[in-house]
Amino acid sequence: MVNSSSQLTRHSRQQTPERQAARPSAGQQHVDTFDVVVIGGGIGGFTLAKAMMKAERASNGHRHKQPLRIRLIDPQPAFIFRPYLYETLNGRQPSVDRKPFFDQWGEACQYVQGSAEWIEWAPSAETKSILHTTQGPLPFNVAVLATGARPNYYNIEGARQHTIPLLNPNHMARFQHAIDERLEQLAQIRRKQPYEYLQLPFYIIGAGPSGVELSFELNTYLHRQIVEHYPQELASLQPDIRLIEAEHNILPMASEKEQAIVMQHLLAAGIHVHSNNRVKLVTDTTLITESTHPDTKEVVETIWEVDLPPIWLAGIQANIPPRLLPENTEQLPGSDRVCVNDWLEIPGHANMYVIGDAAGVTDASGSVVPASSQATEQMAQYVADDILQYKRRHLPQRRKGFVFKNKGQVVSLGQHKAMLTPELLPKIPGLFDNLTMHGRHIAWLRQTYYDAKLT
Numbered sequence: 001m002v003n004s005s006s007q008l009t010r011h012s013r014q015q016t017p018e019r020q021a022a023r024p025s026a027g028q029q030h031v032d033t034f035d036v037v038v039i040g041g042g043i044g045g046f047t048l049a050k051a052m053m054k055a056e057r058a059s060n061g062h063r064h065k066q067p068l069r070i071r072l073i074d075p076q077p078a079f080i081f082r083p084y085l086y087e088t089l090n091g092r093q094p095s096v097d098r099k100p101f102f103d104q105w106g107e108a109c110q111y112v113q114g115s116a117e118w119i120e121w122a123p124s125a126e127t128k129s130i131l132h133t134t135q136g137p138l139p140f141n142v143a144v145l146a147t148g149a150r151p152n153y154y155n156i157e158g159a160r161q162h163t164i165p166l167l168n169p170n171h172m173a174r175f176q177h178a179i180d181e182r183l184e185q186l187a188q189i190r191r192k193q194p195y196e197y198l199q200l201p202f203y204i205i206g207a208g209p210s211g212v213e214l215s216f217e218l219n220t221y222l223h224r225q226i227v228e229h230y231p232q233e234l235a236s237l238q239p240d241i242r243l244i245e246a247e248h249n250i251l252p253m254a255s256e257k258e259q260a261i262v263m264q265h266l267l268a269a270g271i272h273v274h275s276n277n278r279v280k281l282v283t284d285t286t287l288i289t290e291s292t293h294p295d296t297k298e299v300v301e302t303i304w305e306v307d308l309p310p311i312w313l314a315g316i317q318a319n320i321p322p323r324l325l326p327e328n329t330e331q332l333p334g335s336d337r338v339c340v341n342d343w344l345e346i347p348g349h350a351n352m353y354v355i356g357d358a359a360g361v362t363d364a365s366g367s368v369v370p371a372s373s374q375a376t377e378q379m380a381q382y383v384a385d386d387i388l389q390y391k392r393r394h395l396p397q398r399r400k401g402f403v404f405k406n407k408g409q410v411v412s413l414g415q416h417k418a419m420l421t422p423e424l425l426p427k428i429p430g431l432f433d434n435l436t437m438h439g440r441h442i443a444w445l446r447q448t449y450y451d452a453k454l455t
């Protein structure tokens, strides 16, 4: 991992003005706070801040000699709940303003709107390190890195330039604008030439949970727009959503039964799945994929003409600003996520934790814990407890390491439909074994559970 810049090393042993300012001068009345900085206020950072403040409130009266002070830094003023992002197409609000949440905690938990830039590491455990940000320096006893993920383009030519990633509301707004413009163009063509053959192909690259969920939302959005705005001109136009997947099956991590259920719903919605199609090249007018024959291994190339940029949902990689990591930080083998120890700390750096999509954590079977909101929330809760119970109290006895508990998955299958995997159901022998549930009630459960995250 790239982090051994000579600049970082040079700064790390110096007494800078910020470090001196972090120490009390002789005779100065100084309350020594226990400072936690949280870098990134997405699902991981926000859950962690909430968990710590709730625990502090619950231990009311149990005064600690070092008051806790949390500073969470993120450039975005709103907390974005990413599982709801695609549903913005159909009117769902995926974000909440951070301010009201932080206002209730006063000095104890503050939101800083800005970006973390680099860390000046303390020469000893007794002094505070300093996080340098676009808003000034933040001294800390403990830092938690929760900077999430960014798209992985696997060095495929043209993928970065000619596709749209959908990771935040700006991407969604750009995508929605492109769709609306395209529909208007087609309507104008139809007004001038009533018998012109029109097509509306959309390419979504990657048929994991994100690609599947987006296809259903997009399908609903297109049908609604046509009915509401172009009932005359585009009534006969069938949206043609093409889900392109490199593997032989959709949802590569799901069971065969789950894949079959989702395939059934995709077919019923008229969404086309093109599996065994690995993207090789993207230009502004074409998408080129390769398929390998399972027996002969012959490779066949397909050229797809594109009107609108394809959506890139083929994978993610950890988003880690290199100057925020200590020297010699390692990546988890075979992955770009930061190697952490059993307590989610960077080995040899007990004052820095990594959680969420940026953290390289393995489960009991040795598999990398998935980049999901469920895993992220479990890590955030674990680290909140670890900081409060162990770091702040300086306990000699270390806690049990983090263990990921897979509680299953819920995949949205469009408006009012979702699928739930068996791990989420109660463990009663003989009952619910291998039962995959789907339907309106599961969609309602998903929504109720997710809405709670935004309050």
Ligand SMILES: Cc1cc2nc3c(=O)[nH]c(=O)nc-3n(C[C@H](O)[C@H](O)[C@H](O)COP(=O)(O)OP(=O)(O)OC[C@H]3O[C@@H](n4cnc5c(N)ncnc54)[C@H](O)[C@@H]3O)c2cc1C
Pocket (backbone or CB within 6 Å): 039, 040, 041, 042, 043, 044, 045, 073, 074, 075, 076, 081, 082, 083, 084, 085, 086, 114, 115, 116, 117, 146, 147, 148, 149, 166, 167, 210, 319, 321, 355, 356, 357, 358, 371, 372, 373, 374, 376
């Ligand atoms: C569109 C989409 C849909 C998803 N749907 C699901 C789903 O249905 N179910 C599920 O389990 N998982 C889902 N996921 C995955 C889930 O959202 C992630 O696993 C989870 O958000 C990871 O949390 P995180 O805190 O690590 O990162 P994020 O939630 O991505 O937050 C990272 C934060 O770090 C901030 N940041 C970045 N760099 C800096 C910096 N230098 N300084 C300060 N702040 C910085 C960013 O602004 C961002 O707010 C989805 C992901 C996406 C993108």
